């Protein structure tokens with residue numbers, strides 16, 4: 001084997017001493033049962049860093065992130081660091097993101113790295129190594145991905161994640177109003193783009209469903225702000241059998257009460273996500289924890305009822 005092909009193999013295989021963990025969907029279902037259906041976003045924006053009295057640099061990011069992990073570990077199902085707020089600080093910021101991933105693992109809280117990657121298949125293989133490969137410092141328990149280069153372009157990521165017990169949340173109906181122009185568009189057969197994404201995710205989860213797992217590991221991102229879009233566009237969320245990450249609670253205007261309306265019969269799979277609303281309770285760790293638990297309880301209660 002040449003030195004180059006040996007290095008390539010090392011990058012793609014990432015052998016590990018650890019035994020393969022349970023699939024992400026199984027671990028997430030257990031965490032939601034224990035702590036409620038809430039994922040707390042870690043979005044250290046310049047505004048929030050300033051509000052917490054922290055500097056807009058890597059040391060500010062580190063103190064911010066450590067406080068959130070400490071506040072939610074043992075109280076919430078998951079955290080979701082937003083990669084962009086770390087990347088804007090260059091390599092030092094990325095190093096802090098790596099620390100967040102490690103701290104979450106040590107604290108036993110699931111970590112969804114919100115990186116929204118998506119590219120042609122060969123490049124996607126590199127993203128797969130980075131965000132789902134065993135031994136990669138950026139690989140949390142799950143990552144967000146964009147299917148808008150074609151759902152099949154995500155295959156390298158979905159394959160690596162399946163092999164390493166990680167999850168992937170694929171954008172389907174995003175929380176921002178601009179998303180509709182792409183996601184509500186219909187193909188020649190009349191199927192909406194978001195419905196096709198959901199159908200492809202369901203296929204990926206078929207084996208997990210057949211095996212009796214409570215949730216598959218391929219989830220969707222469906223904003224809590226999307227109203228009746230899923231039902232209007234015939235997006236079969238219940239058939240996905242994967243977790244449904246629902247951003248938009250709080251600062252974007254949706255509240256827990258919207259969840260049951262948006263998700264209807266799929267509501268048991270919802271992992272609500274909220275960043276700014278909870279983070280604005282900081283920097284006190286105790287106040288952050290209280291805000292997160294309040295939100296988790298409100299989401300759980302709202303999802304119990306179907307309108």
Ligand SMILES: O=c1ccn([C@@H]2O[C@H](COP(=O)(O)O)[C@@H](O)[C@H]2O)c(=O)[nH]1
Pocket residue numbers: 041043082114173174175176221222223247248249250251252273274275276277
């Ligand atoms: O459709 C989407 C997908 C991802 N996000 C991300 O979630 C948080 C939302 O932050 P809030 O402060 O709770 O509004 C942020 O990191 C987004 O990039 C989303 O909002 N919508």
